[in-house]
Amino acid sequence: MKSPCAAIAARGFVLNLSDTEIADLIDVANALADVARTVTLQHFRTADLVADNKRPADFDPVTEADRGAERAMREVLAKRRPQDGIYGEEYGQTPGTSGLTWVLDPVDGTRAFISGVPCWGVLIGLDAGDGPILGIVDQPYTQERFIGGFGLAELRATKTTPLRTRQTKSLTDAILFTTFPEIGTPDDRKAFEKVRDQVRLTRYGLDCYAYALVALGQIDLVIEAGLNPYDIQGPQAVIEAAGGIVTTWDGGPAHKGGRILAAANKDIHAAAMALLA
Amino acid sequence: MKSPCAAIAARGFVLNLSDTEIADLIDVANALADVARTVTLQHFRTADLVADNKRPADFDPVTEADRGAERAMREVLAKRRPQDGIYGEEYGQTPGTSGLTWVLDPVDGTRAFISGVPCWGVLIGLDAGDGPILGIVDQPYTQERFIGGFGLAELRATKTTPLRTRQTKSLTDAILFTTFPEIGTPDDRKAFEKVRDQVRLTRYGLDCYAYALVALGQIDLVIEAGLNPYDIQGPQAVIEAAGGIVTTWDGGPAHKGGRILAAANKDIHAAAMALLA
Numbered sequence: 001m002k003s004p005c006a007a008i009a010a011r012g013f014v015l016n017l018s019d020t021e022i023a024d025l026i027d028v029a030n031a032l033a034d035v036a037r038t039v040t041l042q043h044f045r046t047a048d049l050v051a052d053n054k055r056p057a058d059f060d061p062v063t064e065a066d067r068g069a070e071r072a073m074r075e076v077l078a079k080r081r082p083q084d085g086i087y088g089e090e091y092g093q094t095p096g097t098s099g100l101t102w103v104l105d106p107v108d109g110t111r112a113f114i115s116g117v118p119c120w121g122v123l124i125g126l127d128a129g130d131g132p133i134l135g136i137v138d139q140p141y142t143q144e145r146f147i148g149g150f151g152l153a154e155l156r157a158t159k160t161t162p163l164r165t166r167q168t169k170s171l172t173d174a175i176l177f178t179t180f181p182e183i184g185t186p187d188d189r190k191a192f193e194k195v196r197d198q199v200r201l202t203r204y205g206l207d208c209y210a211y212a213l214v215a216l217g218q219i220d221l222v223i224e225a226g227l228n229p230y231d232i233q234g235p236q237a238v239i240e241a242a243g244g245i246v247t248t249w250d251g252g253p254a255h256k257g258g259r260i261l262a263a264a265n266k267d268i269h270a271a272a273m274a275l276l277a
Numbered sequence: 278m279k280s281p282c283a284a285i286a287a288r289g290f291v292l293n294l295s296d297t298e299i300a301d302l303i304d305v306a307n308a309l310a311d312v313a314r315t316v317t318l319q320h321f322r323t324a325d326l327v328a329d330n331k332r333p334a335d336f337d338p339v340t341e342a343d344r345g346a347e348r349a350m351r352e353v354l355a356k357r358r359p360q361d362g363i364y365g366e367e368y369g370q371t372p373g374t375s376g377l378t379w380v381l382d383p384v385d386g387t388r389a390f391i392s393g394v395p396c397w398g399v400l401i402g403l404d405a406g407d408g409p410i411l412g413i414v415d416q417p418y419t420q421e422r423f424i425g426g427f428g429l430a431e432l433r434a435t436k437t438t439p440l441r442t443r444q445t446k447s448l449t450d451a452i453l454f455t456t457f458p459e460i461g462t463p464d465d466r467k468a469f470e471k472v473r474d475q476v477r478l479t480r481y482g483l484d485c486y487a488y489a490l491v492a493l494g495q496i497d498l499v500i501e502a503g504l505n506p507y508d509i510q511g512p513q514a515v516i517e518a519a520g521g522i523v524t525t526w527d528g529g530p531a532h533k534g535g536r537i538l539a540a541a542n543k544d545i546h547a548a549a550m551a552l553l554a
Contacts, residue, residue: 045495061478111478115452116495117486118395118419142395142419175392201338201388204481209394218322218393 008149008240012128015099022150025100028080029124029136029147035072036106036122037140040065044113044141051114061110066090069106069122077102087127089230101127105230109207118142119209125233131255135237137212146212148241155216163215163242165264171198171271174220177210178202184225188259191249192223194275211235211262215242220264221272223249227257235262245269249276285426285517289405292376299427302377305357306401306413306424312349313383313399314417317342321390321418328391338387343367346383346399354379364404366507378404382507386484395419396486402510408532412514414489423489425518432493440492440519442541448475448548451497454487455479461502465536468526469500471552488512488539492519497541498549500526504534512539522546526553 017025043049043065051061070090077086085096088104102124107113109120118141126134126149134149145156146163153163168174176199178192196202199221206213208231213219215238236246236254239262249259251273261276263269294302320326320342328338347367354363362373365381379401384390386397395418402409403426411426422433423440430440445451453476455469473479476498483490485508490496492515513523513531516539526536528550538553540546 045493111480115454115478115480116490116493117480117483177392201392203388203392203394205483206394213393216322216393 008131008133008237011131012100012133015128024080025126025134026147026150026152028076029126029134030145031076031080032073032102032104032124033122033136033138033145035076036069036124037138039069039072040107040113040120040122041140043068045116049114051110061114062090063107063110063114065113066107066110070104073102073104073106073124087230089228099129101129103127103132103230103233105208105234108231109209112205112207119206121208121212123208123230123234125230125237125255127229127233127255131253132233132237132240135234135241137208137215137234137238139209139212144212146215146238148215148238151241153215153238153241153243155212161216163238164217165214165239165242165244166217166220167265168220169265169267171195171268171275172200174199174201174268175218176202176221176223177204177206177213177219178223179205179207184259188225191276192225195221195223195272198271198275208235211239214244214262214264215239217242217264220268222260222262223272223276225249225259227260229255229257232257232260247273249273285408285410285514288408289377289410292405301357302403302411303424303427303429305353306403306411307422308353308357309350309379309381309401310399310413310415310422312353313346313401314415316346316349317384317390317397317399318417320345322393326391328387338391339367340384340387340391342390343384343387347381350379350381350383350401364507366505376406378406380404380409380507380510382485382511385508386486389482389484396483398485398489400485400507400511402507402514402532404506404510404532408530409510409514409517412511412518414485414492414511414515416486416489421489423492423515425492425515430492430515430518430520432489438493440515441494442491442516442519442521443494443497444542445497446542446544448472448545448552449477451476451478451545452495453479453498453500454481454483454490454496455500456482456484461536465502468553469502472498472500472549475548475552485512488516491521491539491541492516494519494541497545499537499539500549500553502536504537506532506534509534509537524550526550
């Protein structure tokens, strides 16, 4: 397996992006996060926030924060990158001509959002067709922006901190996060529990913030199931840029979603994958 | 049952506190939260943070952040309120002569703390013997302070927001938080699941922040088990001051801990208690 930094660097190679274009892409990614931050915070913890249900069988909420933030990001892209495709959670796929697609989740963690929890986020991935070459996990309420790609791996908050994953070698020393028991099939859950039973500490329910903590070198593993491309491409780029590995449970490419294993390094990735198989 | 505001106001009545002494108690409570915020943030997300294990059978971490923050709070109390008792998670009970006891949890959510999660907190309760008459749930990283008691019910952050619980009447509209599946016996969990199966949305793993969200009017229920007095007295005062109800699962007083039900109002409290019984 290539080193993770090599994996992210190798993607989109055929597009032959110039330094000027790379700088523009980074600038646009930040502009997207900026507008999404503004729109989402206008709705957060407001009395008139209405959660509609996208999936009547259970409760899959969506709000005007989700929709408004995606519309605002689409307006930025229409102006600055009309040649790129868009794949957003709320408004679907818009084709482009450049070979690049912006993969957007305007509010990852809508359940957290409607509950007033601080840890929902805005996810932005720039897909080169075979996976993200740039990603942002933005945390509007805590004003933390995790960005990775094109040589960048940073947490930008009141100060800027380099992102670097941990070097934990053994599951018995590892910290694992997941959104189980909320998602996944019973079989998925059984596989997850095999890892849970080995690690030092398991924590639940943090949505995208958990991936940011892998990149920040605070935790070692995130295991989830049933993800969409827009749930993972932003976090994937950030973790890979920080030295971690993100694949499906069987080691395949992660950018299409599904059952996802994000790990701080190749040792802990291999140990978890052996139990999930 | 008395209204919750009446319940908190009735406690400590025999102590006959003057307005000057009440102002001093509120000022001391804030001073405690201030020093604990400073000490805990010095350790948060640092590379040299070491988690010792208090309970070898599983993993019950404690760090220098916990110990240092409690020592700092005890220094403030030694200087400003030597007549009061102290009951702290890390250094135990110190008797006083005033009839008042400061009940301190320097880091509620140490598992979250060592994982880099933003939502751990500092809990401060002022126990009049039959329960708290003042409480703080402080969130150092997000710089949010939830305070309740002596007529106060506020979130103090970049702006000050009044705390007021929700008026949700039915479990089918309610949002429930818990630290299950991490804590509680199998029987406790079965009872919890009866409520979980009725509510609109259940979320996991937020420690004391969940109680703050009840007070803030964002969610309706927190159900937990195995709590200590220092886990609940701060949150209890804040929720009661905001109009909510905090009892044990069988409706008894909550200030000694155990199995705790925190609810936004008496209707939702009664509905949850009927299922937990």
